[in-house]
Amino acid sequence: MTRTITRLFDDYSDAKTAVTELERIGVPHDDLSIVANDAHGRHSADRGDNDGMNEDGDVTRGASAGAAIGGVGGLLAGLGLLAIPGLGPIVAAGWLASTAVGAAIGGAGGAATGGIVGALKNAGHTDEEAGVYAEGVRRGGTLVSARVEDNLVGETEAVLDGNRGVSAGARGSDYRQSGWTGFDPDAVPYSTGEIDSHRAAYRREPTVM
Numbered sequence: 001m002t003r004t005i006t007r008l009f010d011d012y013s014d015a016k017t018a019v020t021e022l023e024r025i026g027v028p029h030d031d032l033s034i035v036a037n038d039a040h041g042r043h044s045a046d047r048g049d050n051d052g053m054n055e056d057g058d059v060t061r062g063a064s065a066g067a068a069i070g071g072v073g074g075l076l077a078g079l080g081l082l083a084i085p086g087l088g089p090i091v092a093a094g095w096l097a098s099t100a101v102g103a104a105i106g107g108a109g110g111a112a113t114g115g116i117v118g119a120l121k122n123a124g125h126t127d128e129e130a131g132v133y134a135e136g137v138r139r140g141g142t143l144v145s146a147r148v149e150d151n152l153v154g155e156t157e158a159v160l161d162g163n164r165g166v167s168a169g170a171r172g173s174d175y176r177q178s179g180w181t182g183f184d185p186d187a188v189p190y191s192t193g194e195i196d197s198h199r200a201a202y203r204r205e206p207t208v209m
Helices: 011-024 094-105 109-122 125-136 149-161 167-178 193-202
Strands: 002-010 033-038 080-084 087-095 142-149
Touching: 002 011, 002 125, 002 149, 002 167, 011 033, 011 142, 011 149, 033 094, 033 125, 080 094, 087 094, 087 125, 094 109, 094 142, 109 125, 125 142, 142 149
Parallel strands: none
Antiparallel strands: 002 142, 033 087, 033 142, 080 087
């Protein structure tokens, strides 16, 4: 049986390390995905293009949105610069990104905003989990998702949690304590200053299983 294991990372470098370790333990590239907020432009600074986006930062049918997220030689080699409504600019690769972007391109206006939430739900996450993870990306975080067979579930969770991955349950509880009630795809993406403040609040947060 295949299960989807997802964690939110406050530090992009932790997420990259987790992806590399998951590849090392035998999780196929096709079963891994990474979606990272790139409001600061740090992760895509050397790409020099906006394929798949229009001037308003929305996903478009143009160019190579699909090609941009096809990884070869390791998942991270396939990172592409994209924008998903409700999240702002992101870099992404893998099946989760492909599903979310496909939904955004195929949708019309507001209907496209459920791309990332819909992709997570289709992968087996609850509405609440999907909303928390989408909110985490909006606030500057990085998602790593892995589709694995039962025999790899334990190792996968150990890798994600061991690199400071945070579960939807843990982070959702924190969000609700501050007044958050759910992911709003129409909300304005976080500014770089708001993202910096949010990351600082969790920088020393211990790993949550």
